Amino acid sequence: ILNVEQSPQSLHVQEGDSTNFTCSFPSSNFYALHWYRWETAKSPEALFVMTLNGDEKKKGRISATLNTKEGYSYLYIKGSQPEDSATYLCAFLGGGFKTIFGAGTRLFVKA
């Protein structure tokens, strides 16, 4: 059974804090790793698609790294803002082209 784990399950930070969360996934048959941002009552929004070991991607204050050999990805948010409050999902796409999601990290940013 393929497992994608995200930690922590939830996180409370103050505005201005930097934060990071982890996504662990199988290290074999890797094809791609997706990060999504999911605000309540909205559609999950794609942040990054990562395919190469050592990839680093950045979008504004959010960045992500990828280690396919050890099976983990980190998502970083620099200087968190209240509007960053959301659930951050990672999804592993393996050789069978089936996407397996983690349960998400719920981020709360207090003003």
Add this chain to the structure above:
Amino acid sequence: GAVVSQHPSWVICKSGTSVKIECRSLDFQATTMFWYRQFPKQSLMLMATSNEGSKATYEQGVEKDKFLINHASLTLSTLTVTSAHPEDSSFYICSASQGDSYEQYFGPGTRLTVT
């Protein structure tokens, strides 16, 4: 671009009735659509994958006679929960991809409550 709508956003139905959920790609042609369900504090679990004009492929453990999926056009897929029971109460969300791309675009989801 790449907007997916889902309707209804929430529905309450009585046990034994059927409920249809629609998933539409608004500005692109969705060759493949995916249906997921999510229980509280758990991850999105893939139920089935459907390609336009062909039968859906169901994941192990998902009853195809209970969760009827129709992907009749390149912009519309429907999920019908037949003879719904309280244990079918869940959050259902669809996504769509185009061509050979593995990027998925999600709808906002449907909260189903069966009483």
